[in-house]
Amino acid sequence: MRRPADRWGAISGGEGSGTAQCQAGLTFRTMPDRPVVTRFAPSPTGHLHIGGARTALFCWAYARHFGGHFVLRIEDTDQKRSSEEAAKGILEDLAWLGITWDDGPRLEHEGTLIGGDPRGVGPFYQAQRLEIYQAYLERLLAAGRAYPAFETGEELERLRAEAQARKETYRYRQAEGYDHAQSLAEMRRREAAGEPYVVRFRMPDTAIHVIDSVLGDIRFDEEHTDDFVLRKADGFPTYHFAVVIDDELMGVTHVLRGQEHLNNTPRHVALQQALTHEDGSPFRTPVYAHLPLIFNADGSKMSKRDKDKAVRKAVQASPDATARALALAGKDALDTWLADKTRQLGTDSLLALAGDLRVELPEIDSEDFRRSGYLPGALCNYLALLGWNPGAKNDDGTDLERFDTGFLCDHFSLERIGKSNSRFDRDKLLAFNQAALGALTPDAFERELRTWCRRYDPGLPETLGDRFKAAARAIQPRVKVLSQCREPIAFALIADDSVVFDEKSVAKVLHKGEPTGLAVLKEFRPILGGLESFEPEAIELAVKAFCEARSLGMGKLAQPVRVALTGGTVSPGLGETIALVGRAGSLARIDRCLLVCAAR
RNA sequence: GGCCCCAUCGUCUAGCCUGGUCUAGGACGCCAGGUUCUCAUCCUGGAAACCGGGGUUCGAAUCCCCGUGGGGUCACCA
Known part of the structure; x- marks a missing residue:
């Protein structure tokens, strides 16, 4: 290892x-x-967000770099929003990306088992660790570092509003003359009576220094911190509390996470300084590395709500669309969804609706990229470049930026993580993916396409039958993502008698010149009909021979045939095109073209 | 608004820590050519940036300060 x-x-x-x-x-x-241990700790409220994927990738690569452990922990302390289904989805998203964890929930992925608990640091669902948090909470309570608080949500809201009116930021602080013993008694009384309360952490009266490997040393003065909640009224720990305990107990040495967490860090550091193990040994502060954020191309924040936003806009734009949405989602669901911008529709409904309304859904979850037909390797490569750079050159002097995850693991380091936020450039990702698809051997591409189709377009292989291989050859250099696979071969997916002959093409290619395309086509038909093999290469040879014998430029034959077989002048190579339409189809389409277009 | 972070082509970035070799390099996109039966692929070339102002220094994209701009965060969400 x-x-x-x-x-x-x-x-x-x-x-x-x-x-x-x-x-x-x-x-x-x-x-x-000590052995490097990193962790990725998503909250299971939806699919794996692309920003989360980048964080996971970095954590994973860092652990791999040092032969350490990569932990996957599910932060399901928000009972209302967490779901087991989402957790499963995230595991699968990670596995698809090739990001495998050493410690964490078990998942069977393509025949291999990921996860487990080789170090005995589980369980990895925080909801299953409540007794652990409680034990630490009680010690904090006994030491006076934590204390119960009884304000209601409404009271706090009012206090915040009042502070806001004075143009101040509200910060919860232990009241003057606070009596701990009395407070604990009240807590016990409420406990017995089943009345709610929270437990807060008493922040120290000193500034907190955060040492960050990316951003340097940062000082947070005490007047800007507050006594945050450790245990919610429902008995669950808050994120801050659970994350500090779990990281320590799971031996996490390096915390790589998004910069949005930077302001939380002093709380975590203060907690680490206040907490001790049962034997009195202190908690340690891991190495922090806060990663720059990723935004949309237009600079807006990448949000999982973007997909809903796009569809909502389309639905509201036309009554017609509203009617279709109504049929798909149902009245009540539609109304609440339209009224509440924070509400998300189910993936299936959203997808159906988007397809129906021809709305392009923005890709923001790793699952979206999978559906669009990106290769995980290309995605990881692009993602790695968002906030990190190997800083190396290729032999030709260009920057080294195309690499696989093996390279990433070998070379990843915290010191080359950037500080400034970046925008997600789909064009560049597309270019990476196109290059990755292009670099595949034809057979490998065919396998990738089949795999993708199995999940997202099972109708395509069905329609294509034994032409699938030829189709894959034609598709490979012509798509940037697998989901575009129908476009270059659309002509091969329609009935022979439904080809629409484009008027301009017909005029230009079939009627103009001497000999006319129509004449060449007529002459070529029997040659094609008599071919022994209908493989692209054989057809290609016959085509060349035909042209050479008549001193015709290839275009003089190719374009008329294209119009006859596809209706237009754009298609894959002539041999591939003819092979894809097939012998019977090609002859039928040529005959029909001769018939229909001669009259024009 | 308070606090915190950041600042090189349109975008992602190399260079910055360890000032001179930077008339600032690459990638994506864009533009113009070329190869090819069309398309795509492929090849060649081009336009395109050190946020502003002070300072330090013989010399600053690189170090310091201020300004400006952008971002994050201010929950019993994570």
Whole structure:
């Protein structure tokens, strides 16, 4: 599992590791003082967001780089929004991306088992760890570092509003003259009576320093912190509490997460300083690395609600669309969805509606990219470049930016993580994917296409039958994503007698010149009919021979045949096109073209 | 608004830490050519950036300060 030492890349001293300087001035890496453990800890409220995928990718690559452990933990402490279904979905999304975890929920993916608990640090669902949190909470309570609070939500809301009116930020602070013993008694009384209360953390009266491997040292002064909630009224821990305990108990050494968490970090650090294990040993502060955020191309925040937004807009735009939405979603569901911008429709309804209304859904979850037909390798490659850069050159002097996850694991380091936010550039991702598809061997591409079709377009292989292989050949260089696969071969998916002959093409290609395309076509028909093999290569040869014998340019034959077989002048190579339409189909289409277009 | 973070082509970035080799390099996109039976692929070329102002220095994209701009965050969500 561990890599040879000479393959470790450089790490900075701030990462809890030793950096040695040798005589020649070369820096080489040493193993950190304890095994590297990273974790990805999503809340199961939906599919894996693309920003989360990037975070997971980095955490995974970092652990792999050092031969450490990558933990997957499900943060389901919000009972209202979490679902087991979403958790499963996230596991599958990660597995599809090739991001596998060492410690975490078990998942069977393509015949291999991912996850497990080799270090005995589970369970990995926070909802199953409530007793653990409670034990630490009680120690904090006993030490006076945590205390019960009895304000209702409405009261807090009012206090916040009042502060806002004074142009201040409301911060919960332990009241003057607070009596801990009395407060604990009240807590016990409420406990017995089944009345709600929360437990808050007493923040220290000192500034908190956060050491971040990406952003440097950051100081948060005490007047800007507040006594946040540790245990909610429903008995569940808040994120802050659970994350600190679990990270410590699971031996997490490096926390890589989005920059939106930066302002939470002083709370976590303060908690680490206040918490101890049963034996009195202190919690440790992991190395933090806050990752720059990813935005939409237009600079707006990438949100899982974007998909709903796009469809909602289309629905509201026309009464016709509203009617169709009504049929799909039902009146009540539609009304609440339209009225509440924060509401999300089910994936299936959303997809159906988008298809029906011809709305392009923005891709924001990893599942969306899978559906669109991106290769996980290309996605990971592009994602890795959002906030990280290998800083290396290719032999031709261009920047090295196309690489696989193996390269990422070998070279990933915190010191090359950028500080500034980036925008998600679909065009560049598309280019990466097109290159990745193009680099596949024809057989590998065919397999990828089949796999994708099985999930998202089972009708295509059915329609194509034994022409699938030829279709795949024609498709490969012509699509950027697998979901475009029907476009280059659309002519092969329609009935022979439903080809629509484009007027302009007919005029230009069939009627103009000498000889006319029509004449060439007529002459070519019997040659085609008499071919022994109908493989693209054989057809190609026959076509060349035909043209050479008559001193015709290839175009003089190819374009008329294209119009006859596809209705237009654009299609894959002539041999491929003819092969895809098939012998009977080709002859029928040529005959029909001769008949229909001669009259024009 | 308070706090925190950030700032190189339209976008992602290299260079910045360890000032000079930067008339700032690459990728995507864009534009113009070329190869090819059309399309796509492929090849060649081009336009395109150091946010502003001070300072330090012989010298600043690189170091410091201020301004401006952008972003994050201010929950019994995570």
